[in-house]
Amino acid sequence: MTRSHTDLAWPTDGLSYGGDYNPEQWDRSVWREDVELMRRAGVNMVSLGIFSWGLLETAEGVYDWEWFDEIVDLLGENGISIDLATPTAAPPSWLLAAHPEFPPIDEDMTRHWPGARLGWCPSNPDFRVHALRIVRAVAERYGSREHVVMWHVSNELGGGNGHCYCDASAVSFRRWAQRKYGTIDAVNAAWGTAFWGHRFTSFEEIFPPRGNDAKNPSLMLDYDRFSSDELLDHYLAERALLQEITPELPITTNFMVGAESDAVDYPRWAPHMDVLANDHYTRSSDPLPEQDVALSGDRMRAMTTDRRPWLLMEHSTSAVSWQPRNRAKNPGELIRNALSHVAHGADGVMFFQWRASRAGAEQFHSAMVPHAGADTKVFREVTTLGSYLQKLAPVQGSRVRPSTxxxxxxxxxxxxxxxxxxxxxxxxxxxxxxxxxxxxxxxxxxxxxxxxxxxxxxxxxxxxxxxxxxxxxxxxxxxxxxxxxxxxxxxxxxxxxxxxxxxxxxxxxxxxxxxxxxxxxxxxxxxxxxxxxxxxxxxxxxxxxxxxxxxxxxxxxxxxxxxxxxxxxxxxxxxxxxxxxxxxxxxxxxxxxxxxxxxIAQPTAVPGLGTPGLEVGVRESEDERFVFLLNHGAEAASVEIDGHELLTDAPVSGTVTVPAGETRVIRSPR
The missing domain is CATH 3.40.50.880 (Class I glutamine amidotransferase (GATase) domain)
Known part of the structure; x- marks a missing residue:
């Protein structure tokens, strides 16, 4: 069954709002507090089960569903939809112990050890068998639940296994090269192997670009292409199985579109997504993070069919944990970043993660519920953002105005x-x-x-x-x-x-x-x-x-x-x-x-042009226009415009003032 991201309805009524939810990190006593706070914040969807493989399948073919049944039911009882993950981003320890050949191998032939994410080689056919077993088990048990509204295949594919140089990868690379070029002479011509006398006489002589520094750049480029294709092939295998079991549910995986990708060619993957989804994080050292948000959105939107809306699957409420110095976001920055993504075409705003972890590699990564709890700047802004997204429900399905x-x-x-x-x-x-x-x-x-x-x-x-x-x-x-x-x-x-x-x-x-x-x-x-x-x-x-x-x-x-x-x-x-x-x-x-x-002549149809720090985004439906005014500056900005301001629910006649650091969205007839 072939379909594109134009075929299926958006997974939620109104703009999607929530984040990665990892209840397995917490005692059951915390779960009811979680859903109560989710309702308070306006959360209508969470991504569930992303790293739960080893907790669901405790030994090969042995499953523990009780705790997951409970949390799935609890979310449904509280009106919270589920973007359900296939948990293949995190192979269980028992599986990796039994199969030490599964983890990726670096170009210097150093094997990755268990403990990180995506610790598997996408070219290993035996790993694929185990992965599809857990995918089938999860899909058959939960795919028919009414509040399971979308599939989330694995997580950030390529984020830990972008390139593998093992023997299984070598075999797959030779097959890939033969499919692409047909003959070994065509390979030699494409890779310029006459240089340094490295001409191949058979496909069996081809290896991944391992080891030494002076590698053939044409071979390395094709290995990058091959590596992206191998990861896509794994995604497509999971997708095909999910389509077989739940043909009515949209399927996606989360891209990491910022500047450039080291492993995945996202635009070439995009046609295989029912909903395009992206993870985006600003950098503490960036002097203009709001432009990086815009660039990411402008690229995501261009990947869609007919400029359709996309989903922000992850971003941060405040500081991340993986940069040299992790800056906390300023008051209002959380909301402004999120609404900027919406202005650039997102119909959903999700975070990593719902509750900040006590332990593990990302224990100091910010979350919707911080370590300090609900009585915090972050959770108050999370709640305010939730109310704003509810007010912006009319924006859902509209398109960003065509670009010049x-x-x-x-x-x-x-x-x-x-x-x-x-x-x-x-x-x-x-x-x-x-x-x-x-x-x-x-x-x-x-x-x-x-x-x-x-x-x-x-x-x-x-x-x-x-x-x-x-x-x-x-x-x-x-x-x-x-x-x-x-x-x-x-x-x-x-x-x-x-x-x-x-x-x-x-x-x-x-x-x-x-x-x-x-x-x-x-x-x-x-x-x-x-x-x-x-x-x-x-x-x-x-x-x-x-x-x-x-x-x-x-x-x-x-x-x-x-x-x-x-x-x-x-x-x-x-x-x-x-x-x-x-x-x-x-x-x-x-x-x-x-x-x-x-x-290039200056644009004439943008209100407020020339106001320092003011970003303007326009989305349009068949008969309405939504003008987003995002004030990234330190001074209030006044804009000449008429309509109805959605966030304050106030009419605007002639002029609207956008306070420093805040956002206004003006709805008007088109």
Whole structure:
């Protein structure tokens, strides 16, 4: 049975609200207090059973259902729906003791030891047998319960087992390569094995990229692809079994979409989700965490069909526990982060976790109920957020207003950039994506963070930031976008290699040279602490290039040094009015913003534009508009707008004032 995330109804009435619930960590005496507090907070759904395999199956084929029956019944009696997990994220100790071959092996052939999450190799066929046994047992016992409304397959797949280099993985990788390429000659051509004389004569000679530092980057890229595919195959095996038993229930797994993924190609997984779900955590060191929330939402939304709503499966009420210094969220930040996700298309807000743990690896991770209990800032804000989400029920099912700006992002391009040596080995792929997103986000432009294979035609501007790996098809469609009148902005180190991670010849950026009308003959990455300056006053760090123009004009030149007078930013104009811009220099934030303002007209339909710290998001249904005004600044912001404010339940005529740190949502006819 094949279906996509467009087919099934949303799992809850109204916006979903709750979090991971782990009652197994607590005595039964706490459970009734939990559900009472859930009702007080407005919780309508919890994710249950994520790490419960060893407590449900105490030995092979031996089950203890009594405690789980009790908690499932208790939640149902209190009107709380269940997003029920298959507990395969946490294999039991007895299983790993009996099968020491199940845990993943690192590239240096060091075996993972039991005790972490996802401690299994996705290529091991024997593990799959055990996993599907517990999935079937859980599904057959609880799948027909009325308040079980969705399946949550495993948890953060790839978060502990993204790559395994064991012998079972080697066998699967050879099969994968043979399916993809057909012949060993095709493998040799794709991986460029003539270099260093590493030509293969049979598939049996292929191994995972283990051990030494000087690995073949094309082989490593394919191993990344293979690893993502193996994890997806495991998800699909669980999904197929769940569909067989409960065809009416939606199925998902939680993505980890922030900047870039080290293991999972989420956009290629997305069509297999009935509801797209994401885990997102801000970083204590981030000077602009609200933009990171927006970037994540803009990428999640672009993965859905027809810009449909998605689910925020996890975020934090306050501090996390896995960063070097874990900052507690400021008063109001919890609510503002959550509502920003809703503004960017989420129809549900969930947390990790419901009650802060006393023991274990995440004992200092914040939760909806902190260690100090309910009489706390965090729980008061949790309760306030619950009341807000109930007031925002009319928003459910609406879509974020169509965006004018598309920014291309591809995990495969990031993998290719990271694997193997590069001219500058300190350029994180996601850093450029975020820098360009910030420039448009601060202006109030609507942004979709697109995959390269998606349709570009509905956008006014298409940005290609450091998209190292580019297919011929993507390059062709980008050229068609410009020829049809769009503005294309290509930054340094884009279009350098093809799908096989082989350098495109004839000048950089190879895939885009023709449409840009400019090309570079050599990279000049800067040394640590070095900067450059352009003749218009812009500056930056990290990267410069020796650029030549053909059919493009120069709009900024390098000033000083060996590149003095050479083109740094070029512009080619097409008869249609389309424009192709090449930014060869590693511009910093203010310079990027200035270039964007020079090229792109300011949006006119966004209320409050120009108010420092004010973020505006717009969602629309067939006949209504919902304008989210999120004030991240330190001063109150006044916005000219008419309608009805949902959070304070007050009419708005002419002007609404949004206090510092707060949010307002204006409902009006469309």
């Amino acid at each position: 700006v598309g920014i291309l992002f591809d995990d495969e391009a990031g993998w290719a950039m990271r694997r193997g040596v590069k001219p500058n080995n300190f350029l994180p792929y996601g850093q450029a994506v975020r820098a360009w997103h910030k420039a448009f986000w601060q202006r109030g432009d609507g942004i979709d963070v697109l995959s390269p294979w998606q349709d570009f035609s509905g956008y006014d501007t298409l940005v290609v930031p450091q998209l190292f790996l580019v297919s011929d098809d993507t390059a062709r469609r980008a050229a068609e976008f410009v020829e049809a009148g769009g503005t294309l902005i290509v930054t340094a180190f884009s279009g350098i290699v093809d799908e096989n991670d082989q350098v495109r010849l004839g000048g950089y950026p190879g895939a885009f040279r023709e449409v840009l009308g400019a090309w570079s003959e050599e990279f000049y990455p800067l040394q640590d602490g070095e900067t450059f300056e352009l003749d218009n006053g812009w500056g930056g760090t990290e990267w410069t290039e020796h650029v030549h123009t053909e059919s493009a004009e120069t709009i900024a030149r390098y000033r000083g040094g060996h590149l003095d007078g050479s083109p740094a930013v070029t512009l080619r104009t097409f008869p249609s009015g389309g424009r192709a811009v090449y930014v060869s220099a590693g511009l910093e934030g203010d310079a990027i913003a200035a270039l964007v303002d020079q090229l």
